[in-house]
Amino acid sequence: MTVCVWCQRPLKTSLTLAQFWRWGPVTPPDICVPCQGRLSPISGQHCPHCGRQQTTCQLCQDCQRWDQPLVNRALYCYDAEMKAYMQQYKFQGDYALRRVLQRALATALTQLTYDILVPIPIAQSTWQSRGFNQVTGWLTGQAYYQVL
Template sequence: MATCLWCQAVVKVPVTLRILLRWQVIVPPKLCTTCAQRLQPLHAPQCPQCGRQQATATVCPDCARWADEWHNQAIFPYDEAIKAYMQQYKFQGDYRLRLVMQPYLRRALAQIEYDVLVPIPITATTWQTRGFNQVTGWLTDQPFQSVLTVPPARKPRPQSSKTRRERLAMPQPFELVPQAATVLANRRVLLLDDVYTTGRTIRHAAAQIYLGGAKAVTSLTLAR
């Protein structure tokens, strides 16, 4: 009997005559129909720089204040469903839920041109308490490079506990690992993070990646 990874409801596995005749392996869905329908991807129009879903395809006020040409793509709006998902997966540590988003990330990555995929790292303290990086948990068959690190001495507060003003004022939290330049030099780098909120974290990461010699840096986030 299969159960939904998200709500643990019983999931009905469709079995057709065609599947039986072809001796196909029956793979139960990860989510029940109700939970699957909660996930509604972003749609146009969006801000061309950060991916925010809005009424027009113009640069949003947040990006206008940044006054740069950053480009972020996102998969979902940061709505109540994604907030509930992140609460259970990231903050309650339900590692099984990584499987829910893996297909969405796989499809999104297949549509982006890049040379090196760099996930945003977590602190050593978070590793000790949570036990996993929520971003790398989504990556199964996609190669990535962990060239960014958060030095223990900095120990930044979790972004989720900060106000918008505190996020924007956050000092540089990242450093490049030794030999990062051998991976990044003259390459197109795609940063991967969970949620784009103010864009401060992504831009801090990009600044370090450029110091490593990258030719171009863009980003993909699960939600915006």
């Protein structure tokens, strides 16, 4: 029996008719429904530069203050639950938690056009204490990403 990588509760999986007739491998979920509900996807209107969810599609106050804002696209709100996830994944070194965001990140990256995907390196001291680069962890195993 598989367990949720975040809370360690047993995962209940049920085979749908579509999965049955596809005759291919069925990928079990990595996290349970309650843990998936802990994440708050950014949807609707957001800042066109940083992706922060807001009530308009105008630049947010932070991006307005910066002369040359970094353009990115956030997938989830950085709220208390995401902060707890990051604490456990990055700072407590729970590498299995990379799987919580891998599929969502892979889906988001298929919607973008880019020449090369380069994860931001981490400091040597961080690598030694944590043992992994959190971004590389999210990307590992994806068809579009190869560790050189």
